Amino acid sequence: MNKQIFTAKDHTFTICAYGESKYIEECIQSVTSQSLQTNVIMCTSTPSEFLEGLAKKYGISYFVNEERKFNSDIATDWNFAVSCANTRLVTIAHQDDLYKKDFAKKVVEHFNGTKRPLIAYTDYAELRNGIEVSDIKNLNIKRIMLFPLRPRFMWPSRFMRRRMLSFGSAICCPSVTYVPENLPRQLFIPGYKGGIDWQAWERFSRRKGEFVFVNDILMVHRIHDDSETTALINGNTRTREDFEMFCKFWPKPIAHIIEHFYKKSEDSNNL
Template identity: 85%
Template sequence: MKKREYFTAKDHTFTICAYGKSEYIEECIKSVITQNVRTNVIICTSTPSEYLDLLAKKYDIPLFINEERKYNSDIATDWNFAISCAKTRLVTIAHQDDLYKPDFAKEVLIHLNGTSRPLIAYTDYAELRNGKEVSNIRNLNIKRIMLFPLRPRFMWSSKFMRRRSLSFGSAICCPSVTYVPENLPKQLFIPGYKGGIDWQAWERFSKLKGEFVFVNSIQMVHRIHDDSETTALINGNTRTEEDFAMFCKFWPKPIARLIEHFYKKGEASNNL
């Protein structure tokens, strides 16, 4: 009989990735320290500043500075560092502009408990546009359709269904993901990608034995604004090139190019 996992609040950490001086980071901090099930919270940065020092002291949160970023300027370096700073079995990389619903940690723990080899847990999400939370929009509804086959618990361990879902695009919202590092590769994120760094990670993880745990309820809010990294990448060519490379991991090139064409139109909705 397979061993069933049991996780508690002490097993989870929100690692807030801070970069520069975000006007939204304090809202993010408040959303994770006021969880209905209080877990651990830390801040990680490669751009130390007095502003972050003051926030860390104000909310009594440990602050970790990534010195390696000076020699390797890549998002993957920041995210790998964020994971390494958390000394718990479960880690959520909280993006500084986003918000977490009060039951996020509670629902993640509930869904992870009873699994046998969880790899990641992820939730449904809404978007924050011009100060208004929206969830019933075309782009999000398409992503929900893509994730529909992974709703049933018995599908969480299916490599085939995971890869079929990922073959049409990245429907898993990166800041909604909780990682189980002990069941994942030592290096979670591979340097080189910009906008597709999360998708390439899911693709690698999808080949592993274990479970993609889906919390089918809106538990976090992803902020869309003109200064976000996602918006910047979509406005350039970087995202298009990376998306095509990802589709080629699942499809022959002619089919990959066709899917990428329609996928690009959907991603354009990230612009305000």
């Protein structure tokens, strides 16, 4: 199989917008001021003059998901966001998060030379009360989990990626770039909320291809009281879904033990 070559025109940031986030303009600025200028679009299921105005201000295409009113699920939004991009590589940019200037450049560079890439994902930091932090327990544990996947020769290993996923979801969803041509037609399956990304990684991990790890902190995930992650944890939705995911890798008794310790790490998502 020939090695793949990608350029700036092959990549799209698709900003998944919802409501009127006070942080979204910072996100837009971070993806439109990349050192490697790629494509940027905005997708939403909650159209408004606010969002349309921002799209016009920054000269980016604006797409409205008309089907969301009939199927209220985040999976629908994310699938729609990917479908609106006409490029081989797609990053779903979460509206509250920030992307460092070399994100697109380094992701595209790491895709080059692969044979059948599935996804790429990067290391990341968190933004807490306006302060960027990276050297914290939760993130360091995830880096340990991802350590075996640093070498390029490990990227095609289904065994290694599934072992990594069997202990939790160390892959940061907003840092992921997808290669739709090598993935299932329906990337995200409705039903999950907090575990929708982990569910996708598990499905993708079974396929032939490469999980491309960019071992650089290239995006910043914002933690705040109104975030979906915080709300799910406080409502125990995440705990239930995490257990279901562990059961995909382990017998139930072992899954219970792992989930007990995994839940403690989630506390760091609360401010």
